[in-house]
Amino acid sequence: MVDVSTGLIALASGLAIGLSAIAAAIAEKEIGVAAVGAMAEKEELFGKGLVLTVIPETIVIFGLVVAILILNLAKGG
């Protein structure tokens, strides 16, 4: 068994990525809806729509970086 403090660190790291992923998903949902709507009107917008849709993925990447930083606490501490 790992001790409680390590477990808490793992939990925190999981929260960091999980919550940021939810945030990114919500943002992407909105953009995706609009992009599909625009594509229905004008099919050439597929490229732009695709790129715009992945823009909020930065949020998850920040989340991942933070999660890794937190995990590193476990090694150091």
Next chain:
Amino acid sequence: MLKPHEMSSVIITGPNSELEAVIKELHDMEVLHIVEHSKNELADIGKPLDSAGRLSEILVKVRALTAALNIRREENKFELKKGLLEIESNVRKIGNGLGALNDELKKTEELISKNEAVRQELEILKGLNIPLENFTSYKSLACFTGYINEKNFQHMNGELSKTTKNFMLFKSGEKRKFIALFIDSKNREDAGSILNKNGFSQMNFSNIGGFKGAAMSNLKRTGEENARLQKKRTEIKNSVEKLANGHKAFLAAADKFLSIQLEKAEAPLQFASTPSSFLIKGWIPSGQLNSSIERLNKAAKNRIFVHFEPAKTHDNAPVKLKNPKYAKSFEFFIDLYSMPTYKEIDPTFFIFLTFPIFFGIMLGDVGYGVASLLFFWLLKRKMKAKSFFNILMLASFVSMLFGILYGEFFGYEFIHPVISREHEMFTLMYIALAIGVVHVNIGLIIGFINELKSHGLMTAIYEKLSWIILEVGVGLLALSYMGKMPISPLIGAVFLGLSILMLFKGEGVKGLMELPSIFTNILSYARLMAIGLSSVVLAVIINDSAKEFFHQGGVFVLIGILILVVGHIINIMLGLLGSFLHSLRLHYVEFFSKFFHGGAKKYQPFGFKED
């Protein structure tokens, strides 16, 4: 490279008598990007050539036939020998043939549906065993046909018997009975109300008038007739298909020929014209200017005048990108986004340099690189978008190189890595951020040059150099606080303050609000590490779970192989999509926002068709 082809604005004027010759020559040369004339007090737009009406009429017919015969557009070799006349007569012939077939088909289908209605009625009547000619209208008899529940049937029978003796009742079916009641017409109304009370639902037989004999024999005859009609329908459909196959090459060729002729005939709609002369405005690449003018003059027997001058900075000339052959494919990304304006720097070459590298850093696996290289090579031979697959093949190749650097082969460490993605993620993150700093600053420098050319030195300094000074200031501050550099924090603070002042002067309050954006932009390059990390971790998980099965031996080896194949295919797909989109995004969002304006028109010469 970096700059588009030089353009010259051209004005061609001449008498209307030469208009057709000029249009033909322009269409053949494929050099003039026409600027559409809009009606003003000086000149109206031109009228289409006389042939336009007839051409579009035939074109509509050809397209209608193509649609009616359900022909798909494909490459067909067909020689049109006599041009328009041949097309016209052929179209009429095909149209008549198709029309006759369609009429017959419609007639047959009507007969089939009528037969079907008859069949349904006969099916109901076949249980009653009454000759069909009995279901006609009588003077002294009333006839009711319809359904009634078994429960109510006896009740109704009783009630009817009380009313009159003059009736005949036929029935068939089990629970829900079908009945036919023939009753003295004097008792018609009584019978109607009795039936209604007992939940009778009436059915009328309108399609079997004139039928004679037993329902069964009629049913058989109808069935035979239906089979014959169905066969006829298939035959007609087959001959329509035969017609389509026989003429699809001709129709495709005719469509192409007519479209080109019509484009020429309708070209004057874009020109300015007076009752006796025409004026065409447009752009020609400066390199082709002299030869084009020569050819035009020859075609119009020197009766036209051509005025030309090179494009100036603020002209909105159409843009024809100019890049070396190896970077040409990457113009695809510019097309997808927006054309740079005429005097702006064309970033295609920078994308050529960095896009495959970013892609490679993220995908970075020898096995994945080889697999996707093969995949895209196969797709390129099948599909049309050659430049798109060229980009992806180059990117896959670079992924292989990074795969060697990371020592990965389908997630398995096959040589000692120079840098391990799985274990040295922090080192890799710093490298990613360093790449970010370099990339963003290249963007700022390009922005500086763009501003210098369009708005002068001071604007360039305030709007672009200020960001670089801001970065230096923050960098110095951080270094001195961390004690990495023996300088006073004051120096950093001075740089920072200076840059903020410049930004405020250059871009106003908006600039101040945007201050943190440059750092989020740089941090965003952490994705170079993050996407790769997720890809490699997935690959390792797939390998490990397959290994478990291999250790158990027997049938489990097969399951292990299945996991490896399916898992890696999914991971390659995810990896390709992620690497492509994120690499593209780093260019569109982080890089382009530093310098790109765009919005210019793409150079589309009259008569040029993209294949």
